[in-house]
Amino acid sequence: xxxxxxxxxxxxxxxxxxxxxxxxxTVVSPEFLENGSVTxxxxxxxxxxxxxxxSWMPDWNERIEMLKNSEGVWSVxxxxxxxxxxxxxxxxxxxxxxxxxxxxxxxxxxxxxxGFLLSGDESAYYEVNESNSGTLQEIWYPSASLNxxxxxxxYTPPGYESSGEDYPVLYLLHGGGGDExxxxxxxxxxxxxxxxxxxxxxxxxxxxxxxxxxNQTSAWFNTPGYSEEADPGFLNTMGNEQFERxxxxxxxxxxxxxxxxxxxREFRAVTGLSMGGWQTQRLAYHYPEVFNYYGxxxxxxxxxxxxxxxxxxxxxxxxxxxxxxxxxxxxLYWIACGTDDFLYDSVLHMVELLEEHDFDFIYRExxxxxxxxxxxxYLSEFAPMIFQ
Amino acid sequence: xxxxxxxxxxxxxxxxxxxxxxxxxTVVSPEFLENGSVTxxxxxxxxxxxxxxxSWMPDWNERIEMLKNSEGVWSVxxxxxxxxxxxxxxxxxxxxxxxxxxxxxxxxxxxxxxGFLLSGDESAYYEVNESNSGTLQEIWYPSASLNxxxxxxxYTPPGYESSGEDYPVLYLLHGGGGDExxxxxxxxxxxxxxxxxxxxxxxxxxxxxxxxxxNQTSAWFNTPGYSEEADPGFLNTMGNEQFERxxxxxxxxxxxxxxxxxxxREFRAVTGLSMGGWQTQRLAYHYPEVFNYYGxxxxxxxxxxxxxxxxxxxxxxxxxxxxxxxxxxxxLYWIACGTDDFLYDSVLHMVELLEEHDFDFIYRExxxxxxxxxxxxYLSEFAPMIFQ
Numbered sequence: 001x002x003x004x005x006x007x008x009x010x011x012x013x014x015x016x017x018x019x020x021x022x023x024x025x026t027v028v029s030p031e032f033l034e035n036g037s038v039t040x041x042x043x044x045x046x047x048x049x050x051x052x053x054x055s056w057m058p059d060w061n062e063r064i065e066m067l068k069n070s071e072g073v074w075s076v077x078x079x080x081x082x083x084x085x086x087x088x089x090x091x092x093x094x095x096x097x098x099x100x101x102x103x104x105x106x107x108x109x110x111x112x113x114x115g116f117l118l119s120g121d122e123s124a125y126y127e128v129n130e131s132n133s134g135t136l137q138e139i140w141y142p143s144a145s146l147n148x149x150x151x152x153x154x155y156t157p158p159g160y161e162s163s164g165e166d167y168p169v170l171y172l173l174h175g176g177g178g179d180e181x182x183x184x185x186x187x188x189x190x191x192x193x194x195x196x197x198x199x200x201x202x203x204x205x206x207x208x209x210x211x212x213x214x215n216q217t218s219a220w221f222n223t224p225g226y227s228e229e230a231d232p233g234f235l236n237t238m239g240n241e242q243f244e245r246x247x248x249x250x251x252x253x254x255x256x257x258x259x260x261x262x263x264x265r266e267f268r269a270v271t272g273l274s275m276g277g278w279q280t281q282r283l284a285y286h287y288p289e290v291f292n293y294y295g296x297x298x299x300x301x302x303x304x305x306x307x308x309x310x311x312x313x314x315x316x317x318x319x320x321x322x323x324x325x326x327x328x329x330x331x332l333y334w335i336a337c338g339t340d341d342f343l344y345d346s347v348l349h350m351v352e353l354l355e356e357h358d359f360d361f362i363y364r365e366x367x368x369x370x371x372x373x374x375x376x377x378y379l380s381e382f383a384p385m386i387f388q
Numbered sequence: 389x390x391x392x393x394x395x396x397x398x399x400x401x402x403x404x405x406x407x408x409x410x411x412x413x414t415v416v417s418p419e420f421l422e423n424g425s426v427t428x429x430x431x432x433x434x435x436x437x438x439x440x441x442x443s444w445m446p447d448w449n450e451r452i453e454m455l456k457n458s459e460g461v462w463s464v465x466x467x468x469x470x471x472x473x474x475x476x477x478x479x480x481x482x483x484x485x486x487x488x489x490x491x492x493x494x495x496x497x498x499x500x501x502x503g504f505l506l507s508g509d510e511s512a513y514y515e516v517n518e519s520n521s522g523t524l525q526e527i528w529y530p531s532a533s534l535n536x537x538x539x540x541x542x543y544t545p546p547g548y549e550s551s552g553e554d555y556p557v558l559y560l561l562h563g564g565g566g567d568e569x570x571x572x573x574x575x576x577x578x579x580x581x582x583x584x585x586x587x588x589x590x591x592x593x594x595x596x597x598x599x600x601x602x603n604q605t606s607a608w609f610n611t612p613g614y615s616e617e618a619d620p621g622f623l624n625t626m627g628n629e630q631f632e633r634x635x636x637x638x639x640x641x642x643x644x645x646x647x648x649x650x651x652x653r654e655f656r657a658v659t660g661l662s663m664g665g666w667q668t669q670r671l672a673y674h675y676p677e678v679f680n681y682y683g684x685x686x687x688x689x690x691x692x693x694x695x696x697x698x699x700x701x702x703x704x705x706x707x708x709x710x711x712x713x714x715x716x717x718x719x720l721y722w723i724a725c726g727t728d729d730f731l732y733d734s735v736l737h738m739v740e741l742l743e744e745h746d747f748d749f750i751y752r753e754x755x756x757x758x759x760x761x762x763x764x765x766y767l768s769e770f771a772p773m774i775f776q
Contacts, residue, residue: 046481048436093434097485103498103608110491112500130537130605133528139549140521149518161527161646217518258549 025071029101030116036081038118040088042099045072047092052076054088055113055371058340063091083120084373085188087113106185109177125195125380126188132158132198136190138180139258143250146242150211151218152251153180154259155190157197157204166262168387169206169255171247171291172379173272173279175298179219180211186372192380203387206261210251212276214242241286244279248287266331269386271295273375274343281350284333285321292331293386297378298338298370300346301353319357326359332385333361336378338368413459417489418476418504424469426506428476430487433460435480440464442476443501443759446728451479471508472761473576475501494573497565498608513583513768514576520546520586524578526568527646531638534630538599539606540639541568542647543578545585545592554650556775557594557643559635559679560767561660561667563686567607568599574760580768590771594649598639600664602630629674632667636675654719657774659683661763662731669738672721673709680719681774685766686726686758688734689741707745714747720773721749724766726756 029041040052051063056078066074074090087106090097098105099114106115117126137154157167172189174182183189189207196202211218214237237243256263270291272280277299284294301318325333333354337347351363364381368374417429428440439451444466454462462478475494478485486493487502494503505514525542545555560577562570571577577595584590599606602625625631644651658679660668665687672682689706713721721742725735739751752769756762 042483044481044483047483048481092480092483093432093436095430095432095435095480095485096488097483098500100484100499103495105493105495105500107491107493111488112486112493128606130528133537133539135525135527137523137525139523140518140546149521151521158528218516 025073027073027101029099032118033077035079036083036118036120037077037079038081038116039075039077040066040090040099041073041075041101042066042090042097043071043073043101044068044092047074049092050074051091052078052088053091053096054078055086055373056081056084058369066090081118083118083123085115085117085123085126085376087115089113107181108186109179109182125192126376127195128191129194129198132194134158134190134194134197135160136184141250141254143246145246145249146214148217150216150246150250151180152211153184153209154255155184155193155207155209156259157193157206159204160206160260164260165204166260167204167206168267168269169208169259169261170383170386171208171210171251171268171270173210173212173270173276175272175274175276178275179213179216180209181219183207183209187376187379189379192376193383196380196383202383205383205387206255206259208251208255210243210247212243212272212279213237214240214246241282244282244286247279247283248290252290265290266292267387269293269295269331271297271334271379271382272299273297273378274299274370284325285318288325288328288330293334294330294332295334295336295378295382296350297336297375298341298343298347300335300337300343300348300350318353322354322357322359326357333359334364334382334385335361336364336366336374336381338366338370338374340367340369341374342370413461415461415489417487420506421465423467424471424506424508425465425467426469426504427463427465428454428478428487429461429463429489430454430478430485431459431461431489432456432480435462437480438462439479440466440476441479441484442466443474443761444469444472446757454478469506471506471511473503473505473511473514473764475503477501495569496574497567497570513580514764515583516579517582517586520582522546522578522582522585523548524572529638529642531634533634533637534602536605538604538634538638539568540599541572541597542643543572543581543595543597544647545581545594547592548594548648552648553592554648555592555594556655556657557596557647557649558681558771558774559596559598559639559656559658561598561600561658561664563660563662563664566663567601567604568597569607571595571597575764575767577767580764581771584768584771591775593771593775594643594647596639596643598631598635600631600660600667601625602628602634629670632670632674635667635671636678640678653678654680655775657681657683657719659685659722659767659770660687661685661766662687662758672713673706676713676716676718682718682721683766683770684721684723684738685763686724686729686731686735688723688725688731688736688738706741710742710745710747714745721747722752722770722773723749724752724754724762724769726754726758726762728755728757729762730758 027041027043031039050066053063064076066076068074102114104115105112134155134157140149140151143150172183197204268291270280270283277296280296354361415429415431419427438454441451452464454464456462490502492503493500522543522545528537528539531538560571585592656679658668658671665684668684725732742749
């Protein structure tokens with residue numbers, strides 16, 4: 001009897017499926033070949049042209065031509081990709097498309113891209129570790145200093161729910177144009193921590209991913225009818241220090257009240273990329289008593305030679321502020337940047353300033369630019385160095 | 389000094405912005421006009437045609453022509469939309485596009501659509517309630533019965549973290565093709581509960597959203613190199629009763645061990661749509677001692693007249709099973725369906741069977757079809773009726 005009902009049910013459901021996805025040819029995209037080769041496909045018989053752009057291309061304006069076969073499937077193969085987490089788009093007649101054959105779509109700010117994980121040694125930390133996965137929470141908290149209710153994403157390590165232990169906390173800051181989902185969606189912070197912790201390479205810790213734009217309650221898409229005119233984004237607020245204040249006055253007390261964490265300086269770390277690296281520097285200047293570990297990714301001190309004596313004042317200001325942190329002592333001040341990063345010179349300038357001041361930091365220079373492949377790598381290197 | 393640094397920083401960041409989004413014309417889409425009118429726009433000067441398809445259209449194959457202005461922006465205005473949460477796509481030369489001007493993209497199974505919330509009385513429960521927002525957790529648990537580590541989404545109500553109270557639990561099941569994220573992404577279950585609880589219309593409760601496909605650990609996109617060939621989806625597993633068993637044997641004990649919930653039958657409810665409505669019926673048959681409240685959305689008993697005596701056996705089987713639940717007693721058995729639903733006849737058939745058996749249920753018939761606007765509505769009606 002059961003089999004009859006099940007069979008009938010399948011007939012019904014097959015009809016739904018056929019109705020919602022009228023498609024004659026089955027196209028798989030991307031296709032993973034050997035030696036890091038990946039083929040991208042899209043069924044578009046009537047399109048006049050199709051091009052590919054991917055996050056592995058150094059020039060963001062590069063487009064690779066795709067070729068159409070007799071069934072109307074456009075394809076191109078890219079060779080020798082390093083195992084990593086990539087995003088890509090198609091372009092047809094100047095319009096950007098996601099890959100309709102790929103279920104993985106990744107948001108970067110206001111834009112969406114198709115994505116894939118190319119498995120291998122270099123991307124081992126980015127795999128889902130099903131048997132050692134922590135919990136990701138989207139949680140709202142009152143920000144008294146900003147007079148807003150705001151959303152953050154909190155990672156708790158595997159076993160948090162039942163261990164009864166207290167944990168250290170890493171505060172993880174995104175860049176300009178990002179929001180509280182950037183480090184989990186693009187940065188795979190939860191997967192990286194899962195794998196590091198499972199291997200015993202990082203201590204179990206909470207990771208708190210806030211929204212670094214102090215005029216936002218949460219990622220834009222929660223706002224019906226959002227437009228850039230209504231919310232000009234991070235450019236209006238990045239330098240106003242409101243975020244840093246809200247992190248210290250609102251976020252940390254909320255986390256320490258609502259999660260089982262160790263509420264002392266030696267168990268707090270902060271790191272961020274680009275705008276978040278700028279905010280990390282300012283937290284080191286203005287709240288040296290709060291954090292013990294600092295990671296500055298892809299951000300330095302802007303070289304202000306063109307502004308004459310103001311540049312000297314800025315440098316003196318920086319020195320004086322870092323001196324406070326030096327006197328207080330700290331666990332780690334780590335700076336990381338890629339040699340192709342458009343902010344590379346600003347990082348070299350910061351390194352020079354800190355060396356002049358005999359400040360105790362570690363500078364980690366990598367290849368690459370101002371991109372998420374670098375920031376995932378940096379997080380996988382920074383997390384093992386803290387709370388040890 | 390601060391102002392100089394800030395200014396320089398803006399210059400840098402503006403240059404990033406210009407680099408990543410080379411676009412001369414600012415296009416806002418969708419645009420909300422008066423009286424439920426919405427204009428959809430897309431900049432595509434070189435496209436030969438552009439069409440719109442939206443979730444408000446009864447015929448899923450309908451396409452509305454868009455018109456191009458002199459700047460290359462294609463537009464069309466749709467009038468008199470009821471306030472709701474909608475998805476839409478563009479089509480250009482047969483290829484489906486998301487709206488590149490809209491930051492909200494919603495996944496439905498393997499497909500992605502642009503989305504918007506049209507605000508108004510009918511969609512009041514779907515708004516983000518910033519000052520009364522519960523927490524959404526993506527949490528992994530061991531499923532011994534399936535021999536898998538699996539992911540579920542758990543909603544805890546506002547105040548859960550600090551209240552010290554124990555809560556009732558609603559187990560909320562998705563339909564065929566969906567996964568553990570469907571009810572939050574498409575169904576807005578967390579927002580609906582936030583608003584119901586804030587108004588005092590529903591009791592504070594946990595909502596547990598599982599993955600109803602017993603061959604999956606989690607939504608497909610966590611699997612690198614996923615293809616339909618590697619994972620044929622729900623059609624192979626829907627009738628095999630493994631999901632229902634894993635819910636009772638694995639999920640409920642995990643939830644009751646790791647969250648502050650009331651672990652008695654009178655504080656457990658289950659509801660689901662389509663495939664999840666089928667699973668809800670089976671839970672009522674096979675585990676009547678576990679749940680006190682049942683909601684069956686858009687799913688009935690398949691009319692099996694063509695199969696002769698087997699149909700009679702199925703009916704007797706159903707009656708016998710429902711009789712067990714009747715004898716045990718229960719809080720609510722609620723059935724909801726739209727008159728345009730392709731499973732409407734199956735629901736009428738179930739209603740007839742249950743009436744013949746003098747079974748105590750409530751049948752709620754609505755307008756509409758087999759679509760998310762109905763299931764959001766049904767959840768907003770079901771949640772206030774349970775745990776009262």
